[in-house]
Amino acid sequence: MAESEFQEGNDDDGKTRENFKKSTEELLEKMxxxxxxxxxxxxxxxxIRxxxxxxxxxxxxxxxFLRCxxxxxxxxxEVLME
Known part of the structure; x- marks a missing residue:
């Protein structure tokens, strides 16, 4: 039982690390x-100066440009009126 809880904890840590890494990469790209x-x-x-x-x-x-x-x-x- 304790072993399965330990493995679940490791999976959560891995997902958390992946999410953190992805978020960090996105923030770096925005910066x-x-x-x-x-x-x-x-x-x-x-x-200009x-x-x-x-x-x-x-x-x-x-x-x-505005005149054109x-x-x-x-x-x-004019074309539409014809």
Whole structure:
């Protein structure tokens, strides 16, 4: 009887270790992803601060994109009206 209880205890310990290992690996992966994300943000901030023209260029690209999108929507409406 005591021997079977001992084996059950070992099984529980093994499952607990597996769960802990899996949880630890998942947390490590999340931390790695957050580290990459934070590094990209810092890189972008440094690039903008060291090159102020980049901000102006990005604004120009955004404006051009919005104008283009507006024209496409107008053309799409015209095609639907025909």
């Amino acid at each position: 790695e992803n957050l580290t990459v994300w934070a590094t990209q943000i810092v890189y972008d901030c440094i690039a 060291t090159n102020p023209d980049l901000t102006n260029t990005m604004q120009h690209l955004e404006d051009a 999108k507006e024209q496409l929507e107008k053309k799409g409406q």
